[in-house]
Amino acid sequence: MAVIPEFQRKGIGGQLLYRSVIVLGHVDYYPGFGFVPAEKWSIRSPYEVPANVFMALELVPDGLENVSGLVKYPEFRRPDRPGHLSTGP
Numbered sequence: 001m002a003v004i005p006e007f008q009r010k011g012i013g014g015q016l017l018y019r020s021v022i023v024l025g026h027v028d029y030y031p032g033f034g035f036v037p038a039e040k041w042s043i044r045s046p047y048e049v050p051a052n053v054f055m056a057l058e059l060v061p062d063g064l065e066n067v068s069g070l071v072k073y074p075e076f077r078r079p080d081r082p083g084h085l086s087t088g089p
């Protein structure tokens with residue numbers, strides 16, 4: 001992790017540190033590690049998937065307190081097919 005020197009000591013580093021994990025994944029796997037449906041925090045998937053496969057885990061107590069809304073995965077989007085998961089080149 002790095003913050004451009006002239007922007008350091010402004011709290012940016014602290015905001016970049018992970019306080020939670022959100023996954024779109026297998027319902028038989030992630031709950032075993034404590035993940036629960038992200039709808040608990042009104043956190044929504046950008047994709048039309050069953051609620052029980054979109055899950056979240058707080059890494060610190062109340063790590064998702066006051067967090068809600070639509071998750072965006074810009075790195076997965078194909079410019080020619082907005083909203084679609086990229087499946088390869």
Ligand SMILES: CC(C)(COP(=O)(O)OP(=O)(O)OC[C@H]1O[C@@H](n2cnc3c(N)ncnc32)[C@H](O)[C@@H]1OP(=O)(O)O)[C@@H](O)C(=O)NCCC(=O)NCCS
Pocket residue numbers: 001002003004007008009010011012013014015
């Ligand atoms: C480490 C780094 C990412 C911190 O980013 P940042 O945005 O400046 O951090 P924050 O503003 O969230 O700092 C929060 C607190 O962390 C501590 N802190 C931040 N930078 C520190 C430093 N260089 N040395 C000691 N403590 C530091 C301070 O307590 C700070 O609170 P303060 O502003 O009241 O002093 C940034 O200094 C950086 O990019 N450094 C160069 C790259 C690097 O060393 N990365 C880590 C290698 S894994």
